[in-house]
Amino acid sequence: MLELTSTAENQLTQISQVNMDMFIGDTKTGNINCQFGVNELPPSTNPLKLEPQFLSNNLANHTISNRAISNQTISNHTGAHTNSSTSANTGANKADSNQVNTDVNATETKLGGHALSSLSTLVEHIMEAMIVVDEFGNIQMANRHAVSLLLDCDKTSANSLIGQRWQSYLCEPQKSHYQQMILESRLEPRPLNHLPNETTLNMSNGQTIDVEMSVTHFPMSEPLFGIIIRDLSKYRAEYQQLYKWASTDCLTNLSNRRVFDADLKHHWKTCIEQGDPISVLIIDIDHFKTFNDNHGHVMGDRCLQKIANAIKSALPNEDCTAARYGGEEFALVMPNCNTEEVQQTAQLIQQNINALTYMDIGLDISVTVSVSQGHASEINGQFRTANALLCAADTALYRAKAEGRNRINACC
Structure with a gap:
């Protein structure tokens, strides 16, 4: 078998690791950057809604690039050894290289798909009303609980909320406060987050409801914000009834x-x-x-x-x-x-x-x-x-x- 120098071994180790920055960002710094080809643009501004064909093309290009780098590295370090290496050893090395690249390809596909769908899965399965909006307040995701709360119906698809402006549901002064927070988050390097606080929402049927709302920043390539909404109407009614009984x-x-x-x-x-x-x-x-x-x-x-x-x-x-x-x-x-x-x-x-x-x-x-x-x-x-x-x-x-x-x- 071919013995590599420590430098070559380190380079092969780096190549065999999954380049997660391509899909979910730098795991050390926390910066999220989706990388695309020069002539390729994602079909949606939402990085979580990449088409399967677009995803497979980028994975293929990324894998081919890694394979070329891997072959070049092996070739350079193979030439530095004595001529006593036989063609059998060379064939074995090529087989090992192909196996490494195959494993890299399979791992990248698995991790990339998981990263792109994890947030969507979370939103769908969380047992509270939740929406995800972009930095301009456009709703990008919504689960069935959010549809039931904001549209006052149980059977309407979540797609009916997609594209709506989240600000349209807010009342003053919360609406102006939310706009100010968005502006500050774009001008300063700090995420938009706030703990649960009480506010009032304008419903699609013209009524208003009291809710508790929290905002969480997701550091994607284009900022996304998860908003969890809890309807306080039922709890307020129960509280008022209990207070009446007690007083x-x-x-x-x-x-x-x-x-x-x-x-x-x-x-x-x-x-x-x-x-x-x-x-x-x-x-x-x-x-x-x-x-x-x-x-x-x-x-x-x-x-x-x-x-x-x-x-x-x-x-x-x-x-x-x-x-x-x-x-x-x-x-x-x-x-x-x-x-x-x-x-x-x-x-x-x-x-x-x-x-x-x-x-x-x-x-x-x-x-x-x-x-x-x-x-x-x-x-x-x-x-x-x-x-x-x-x-x-x-x-x-x-x-x-x-x-x-x-x-x-x-x-x-």
Whole structure:
């Protein structure tokens, strides 16, 4: 067998390795460069959409070039050895060279095809809506989840999205922000990437949806950007439903005790800092145990609902919180309301409740219900804490009940 010098052996080793720069770039530097012949241009600007014939031609040219270099190297180093080498050795060397080039050809074909199809395969199989756009925002790839989300249909082909401008789906200010990021990525040597953030998309049916969107830069010969989109509509609806259940009294649809306590603390702090008044009004249904004993708890629940609606309709503004305080008691937090304003609200509540009838729930026209109310207002440092204000309103309520019920009493 022919013995080669170390220099020749190194050159043969370099030749036998797959020149991956031709398809997927320099594996050391990360630069991606697809190389083509002088008179050959890819049929598509997308480097991942090369035609099979174009791919095979470039592979053939690349392999022939490698074979010529390999034969020339072997020939040069063979001449440097003694004339004692026989024709049998020369034939063996030629066979080995042909085998090396055959292996190179097969390996290049396999790796080149894999590199060109890997991103497309990823996009197709990922279980989230994903599109790939070029540096101008033109959609180059889309999976079925993206079609279902952006076109609001399940059967339309992904090709219906190809060529569309991704920017057309964006709302302001995200649209301008995205354009600015594209411009910066073209002027400066840095890729366009950003972690998931929330935004709103314009849909093809004219509606808008809330989504979470992330952008990943793919360093191809022509920059590509992978965009993953998550629809937040379902999660927002579920969150709102859970929040409603956690903050609302399920019987009366007023705020629950937890929200009342939180709002009282929040409004107290704000009003004290700004020097504004804040009032609390507590409402208790008179003789409600007797009502339940005479008409049953089902009718008692219906009564609570009617009274809750009467209270809610009397609120002076949206900043006020009406809550079911417990059992047959209700309470109001009224920021920026002084003693006169809370007294007027209590009187309106009393009128609304006294005017209620219960024939619509199956009771006699003679059935009536009244409430007793007590209120207190923080003005000019009268109370030191929100809890002290609440206790003062509760004390006023019990005085109203003690004085004959169906009354309104203010804290002294």
